[in-house]
Amino acid sequence: xxxxxxxxxxxxxxxxxxxxxxxxxxxxxxxxxxxxxxxxxxxxxxxxxxxxxxxxxxxxxxxxxxxxxxxxxxxxxxxxxxxxxxxxxxxxxxxxxxxxxxxxxxxxxxxxxxxxxxxxxxxxxxxxxxxxxxxxxxxxxxxxxxxxxxxxxxxxxxxxxxxxxxxxxxxxxxxxxxxxxxxxxxxxxxxxxxxxxxxxxxxxxxxxxxxxxxxxxxxxxxxxxxxxxxxxxxxxxxxxxxxxxxxxxxxxxxxxxxxxxxxxxxxxxxxxxxxxxxxxxxxxxxxxxxxxxxxxxxxxxxxxxxxxxxxxxxxxxxxxxxxxxxxxxxxxxxxxxxxxxxxxxxxxxxxxxxxxxxxxxxxxxxxxx
Amino acid sequence: xxxxxxxxxxxxxxxxxxxxxxxxxxxxxxxxxxxxxxxxxxxxxxxxxxxxxxxxxxxxxxxxxxxxxxxxxxxxxxxxxxxxxxxxxxxxxxxxxxxxxxxxxxxxxxxxxxxxxxxxxxxxxxxxxxxxxxxxxxxxxxxxxxxxxxxxxxxxxxxxxxxxxxxxxxxxxxxxxxxxxxxxxxxxxxxxxxxxxxxxxxxxxxxxxxxxxxxxxxxxxxxxxxxxxxxxxxxxxxxxxxxxxxxxxxxxxxxxxxxxxxxxxxxxxxxxxxxxxxxxxxxxxxxxxxxxxxxxxxxxxxxxxxxxxxxx
Numbered sequence: 001x002x003x004x005x006x007x008x009x010x011x012x013x014x015x016x017x018x019x020x021x022x023x024x025x026x027x028x029x030x031x032x033x034x035x036x037x038x039x040x041x042x043x044x045x046x047x048x049x050x051x052x053x054x055x056x057x058x059x060x061x062x063x064x065x066x067x068x069x070x071x072x073x074x075x076x077x078x079x080x081x082x083x084x085x086x087x088x089x090x091x092x093x094x095x096x097x098x099x100x101x102x103x104x105x106x107x108x109x110x111x112x113x114x115x116x117x118x119x120x121x122x123x124x125x126x127x128x129x130x131x132x133x134x135x136x137x138x139x140x141x142x143x144x145x146x147x148x149x150x151x152x153x154x155x156x157x158x159x160x161x162x163x164x165x166x167x168x169x170x171x172x173x174x175x176x177x178x179x180x181x182x183x184x185x186x187x188x189x190x191x192x193x194x195x196x197x198x199x200x201x202x203x204x205x206x207x208x209x210x211x212x213x214x215x216x217x218x219x220x221x222x223x224x225x226x227x228x229x230x231x232x233x234x235x236x237x238x239x240x241x242x243x244x245x246x247x248x249x250x251x252x253x254x255x256x257x258x259x260x261x262x263x264x265x266x267x268x269x270x271x272x273x274x275x276x277x278x279x280x281x282x283x284x285x286x287x288x289x290x291x292x293x294x295x296x297x298x299x300x301x302x303x304x305x306x307x308x309x310x311x312x313x314x315x316x317x318x319x320x321x322x323x324x325x326x327x328x329x330x331x332x333x334x335x336x337x338x339x340x341x342x343x344x345x346x347x348x349x350x351x352x353x354x355x356x357x358x359x360x361x362x363x364x365x366x367x368x369x
Numbered sequence: 370x371x372x373x374x375x376x377x378x379x380x381x382x383x384x385x386x387x388x389x390x391x392x393x394x395x396x397x398x399x400x401x402x403x404x405x406x407x408x409x410x411x412x413x414x415x416x417x418x419x420x421x422x423x424x425x426x427x428x429x430x431x432x433x434x435x436x437x438x439x440x441x442x443x444x445x446x447x448x449x450x451x452x453x454x455x456x457x458x459x460x461x462x463x464x465x466x467x468x469x470x471x472x473x474x475x476x477x478x479x480x481x482x483x484x485x486x487x488x489x490x491x492x493x494x495x496x497x498x499x500x501x502x503x504x505x506x507x508x509x510x511x512x513x514x515x516x517x518x519x520x521x522x523x524x525x526x527x528x529x530x531x532x533x534x535x536x537x538x539x540x541x542x543x544x545x546x547x548x549x550x551x552x553x554x555x556x557x558x559x560x561x562x563x564x565x566x567x568x569x570x571x572x573x574x575x576x577x578x579x580x581x582x583x584x585x586x587x588x589x590x591x592x593x594x595x596x597x598x599x600x601x602x603x604x605x606x607x608x609x610x611x612x613x614x615x616x617x618x619x620x621x622x623x624x625x626x627x628x629x630x631x632x633x634x635x636x637x638x639x640x641x642x643x644x645x646x647x648x649x650x651x652x653x654x655x656x657x658x659x660x661x662x663x664x665x666x667x668x669x670x671x672x673x674x675x676x677x678x679x680x681x
Contacts, residue, residue, distance in 0.1 A: 040648040044666075047391055068660055075643045075651030077482070080453050082643055086650045089661065232452050260452070283644040284451050285436045286394070286498070 017300035019293060021055070021275055021308050023252050024137055024175030024200050028110060028275065030055035031308050032265055032293040035256055035279035036114035036139060036179070037061060037086065041100040042107065048286045052108030055293070058277060059100070061116040061141050064125040066092040072223015076212050081231030081258070082280060083210055085224035088116050088144065093129045101133060112177065114139040118147045120167045127172040137175035140168055140199075143183075143206045143228075155181035155206070158193035169198030177254065179203035180245065182234075187241050188248035195249040203254045203277065204245045208234050231280040232258040239271050246272025246313065260288070262295020269308065270315035377513045377609040380633040380672040386510035387503040387670060390421040392646060394436045399493045400471065408477050408554045409487055410463070416470030418499045422462050423507075424529035425612075425637055425670040428474070428499030429457035429645035432485045435496045454482040457498065459645050459665070461614070461637065463525035464532070464558055475525035475554050501645050502669050505530055505612050505635055508537035513609020515541035516588055518581050518623055519559070520615025521552045526637060528558035530612055535563050539609075542567070544584045546615075550575035582622050585611070589630040608632050612670075617678050624673040634673035640664040 021031045034045075036058040042051050051057060069089025076083050091099075096113070104111050113135050117123035127138055142155030142164055154160040165178050178194045180187060182205035191202055207228025212221045238257020246253045255268030256277040268276045281288035296308075305311055397415035404410065418428060435451045464473040478487050489495065508515060515534050519527040524545050534541035546569040547553045553568060553575055560566045567584050568576030577584075588608060608630075613623040614637035627634035642652035645665045653661035654668065655677040662668065662676060 038648065040650075044644070044646050044648040048394060069650060069653065071655070073641055074653060075641050075649060077454065077456050077641075080455060082456060084643070084649070084651060089650050089653075231455050280455070280643075283649055284431065284456060286644075286646065286648075287436060291436075 015306065017297050017305060018307050019055075019297055019300075023274055024177075026136060026175075028055040028136075029053065030289075030293040030296075031269070031275035032259075032289050032296060033058055033112070033254075033275060033277050034282055034289045035277035036112075036141065037084075037088075038279035038282045041096065042104055042109060043100075045282070045286050046107065049290050050107075051104070054109065054289055055275065056110040056112050056136055057104070058112045058114055058139055059096070059104075060090050061088045061114045062090050062093050062096050062126060063088065063116045063118075064093055064122045064129070066090065066095065067116075070224045073221055074223065074227075076221040076227070078210070078212055078229065078231075079233060081229050081233030082283075083212055083222060083227035083229055084207070085222045085227035087224065088141075090116075093126045097129065097133060101135070105134070111135045112137045112139050114141050114179070115168075116141045116144050117164075118144060120146075120164050123164055124167050124171045127168045127174075130174065131172055135174065137177055137200075138168070138172060139177040139179050139203060140165065141179050141206065142194075143179070143181040153181055153183075155190065156184055158190050161190050162193040162197040165194045165197035165199050175200045177201040177203055179206055179256075180241075181206050182237065182241055182257075183209045188244050191245045191248045195251050199251060201252045201254060201274075202245055202249060203256055204242045204273070205238055205257060208237060230258065232260055234258045235264060235267075239267055242268055242273050243271045243316075246316070259292065260284075262292050262297075262299050265292055265296050266299050266311060267315075269311040270313065272313045272316055274309075274312050377511060377633055380635075380674060383506040383511055383610065383633060383635075384672055386507040387505065388423040388426070388507065389503050390423070390426070390500050392499055392501050393417050393421070395497045395499070396434050396436070396494050397472075397497050399489050399491050399495065402489055402491055404487060405551060406478075408475065408551060410473055410475045410554065411486070411489070412464075412471060412473045413495065413497070414470055415472050415497055415499075416467075418497060419465055419470050419472050420467045422465045422472065422500035422529075423504035424462070424465065424533045425505040425526060425614075425635075426500035426502050427459050427461045427645070427669060428472070428497045429459055429501060429642075430474070430486065431457045431496040432482075432489060432493075433496065434494050454485055456482070456643055457496070457645060458482045458486065459501070459639075459642055461526035461669070462500065463528050463555055465529050473558070475522070475558075477522055477552075477554075498645055502665055503667065503671075505533070505637075505670050506610070508534045508539040508541075511539070511609050511633075513607050515539050516585065516608055516611045517541060517543040517559070517564070518585060518611060518613040518615065518619075519543065519545045519555065520581055520613075520619040521547045522554075523613070523615030523619070523637065524553065524559065525555035526614050527612075528555055528562060531559050531562035531564040541565075542588070544569070544581045544588075545576075546570065546579075546581035546619075547575075548572065581615075581619065582626060585623060585626055589626055589632065610635065613637070613673075620673075621678040624678060627673060635670050636673045636676070636678065637670045638664055638668055638676065638678070 070087030115126040145151040178199040210229040235258030252274035255273030397413040401412040640652035643649040647666035652664040
């Protein structure tokens with residue numbers, strides 16, 4: 001079933017909610033995107049879903065040269081979650097451009113390329129290779145160890161995060177999203193530093209560092225000892241980080257962390273995210289990004305939300321009480337934050353006259369319902 | 370010269386005879402579920418997967434229907450999401466019966482996921498992805514006698530392999546070993562396929578006392594000789610291939626013996642995996658010559674010389 005069908009069949013009546021979101025100067029079909037590292041380059045999922053129906057695909061972290069990945073056990077399940085230490089295995093940006101990207105274009109997919117590097121120069125090199133390719137955006141994974149700084153991850157200091165962001169900003173005209181690390185003391189400080197360095201959006205957040213021990217063999221489960229925790233176990237932490245970052249910056253925030261259902265996605269949107277990414281859920285249910293988008297549409301229809309933007313930040317103080325119509329009211333007042341462009345000019349907002357008309361129509365529909 | 374005396378095709382040729390079906394998602398009803406508290410056999414009505422699968426492939430199973438239908442009318446916006454256990458569990462297909470639309474799986478309770486699985490009652494719905502991965506090579510593509518080596522929980526997939534060999538008219542013998550009698554689960558299903566079976570246990574509680582490589586050595590040493598089996602007119606052909614599934618040290622030992630004897634060997638390996646269909650890159654096995662292969666997609670059945678065993 002297509003999203004449109006799900007929404008049209010809605011038993012709640014009234015006009016179908018509009019799942020499309022406008023971010024970085026373009027329209028995304030839905031705000032629920034598969035997260036990088038959990039969707040490969042899309043091929044593995046093409047048999048069970050239509051890639052063109054996804055709002056976007058954040059493809060596997062891609063480096064300038066192929067990366068081999070980590071030895072030993074790479075994944076292990078933990079309560080309500082999983083640890084991974086894949087080591088960013090990927091075939092490199094040239095392989096992506098010659099093999100995966102043409103195929104993804106044939107599928108009609110909207111693609112955000114997650115880029116990784118061991119030095120600032122490597123990040124810049126990947127960004128340069130992608131310039132002019134037609135991908136929708138770059139997503140900078142700054143959780144990689146910086147080999148020139150003793151292996152400390154770029155994303156764990158404001159200075160490191162800003163320096164790699166600024167360098168890539170200079171190398172690309174594509175929208176630049178920076179995926180923040182949650183393994184930091186003050187994520188707000190890093191978010192502001194990255195925004196100042198030219199990021200157009202922030203993904204919040206990458207996996208939480210964790211570990212697990214095989215007590216029968218008396219050794220860590222993972223070959224890498226530590227790994228990234230993901231899945232429902234991290235959701236409350238990720239939600240808190242989204243809330244903090246959305247309160248600290250003006251650029252759009254993309255919420256990530258343990259989203260398994262449409263209701264989980266609503267929580268992230270209400271915390272201030274303008275879109276969400278779905279990672280671990282894709283491993284359990286390969287159709288998860290579509291199912292969650294359909295569930296989001298269902299929630300919106302049932303609760304009188306017509307546009308995704310009406311949910312964004314809805315739980316934040318001063319931005320409404322979550323009552324029907326509040327979202328639209330905020331839209332009309334232009335007070336909604338989170339979907340703005342770096343210049344502060346709201347990007348993806350309807351013109352205020354159009355919004356006011358939309359509100360009138362909405363309230364009329366709400367009265368009828 | 371009989372067809373069986375012709376030289377066996379090399380492994381890389383046989384590799385091309387490994388099936389890799391398009392996988393599907395399927396909700397399957399539990400038809401029967403029997404076990405002794407530790408080792409269980411789960412029989413499922415799964416016509417889609419039964420119709421596509423070949424021996425050596427596996428399914429990813431979740432004890433709740435996680436690929437949930439989109440509710441069109443219900444005000445409840447979602448079905449049961451999977452929280453704990455979160456991920457599916459990969460289980461090799463033991464029996465594949467397309468004519469009945471049934472599959473069976475044999476597993477041992479080793480942790481939370483399999484413990485939840487063990488509580489399933491007949492009539493319950495489980496969620497499957499499958500068939501996943503590469504099968505053993507098509508027995509019709511090879512020549513010579515097939516030796517199936519199963520160790521412990523590596524025995525169940527040999528039931529599907531044995532049935533496939535019999536259907537292809539390929540002579541086969543199965544060598545099945547385990548620590549003790551209770552871990553010989555699946556041996557009955559292998560025997561039911563009609564191939565000759567030798568069973569062994571470490572403690573002698575069932576079959577011969579000993580390990581599978583003892584018998585494999587005897588067979589490999591007899592390779593090249595043509596004997597007449599008592600009571601049959603069929604000629605015992607030289608060994609064409611060895612297919613093995615079991616603990617990794619056993620696989621390494623089988624691989625070593627086959628390499629020494631110059632017999633093509635296929636091994637089915639086991640890894641933790643998150644997705645099972647090639648997306649997570651979590652289930653890698655080191656590739657001979659460097660890099661990694663995905664157990665779920667490039668395997669789980671590999672030509673033995675392609676992989677480095679004993680790495681975990």
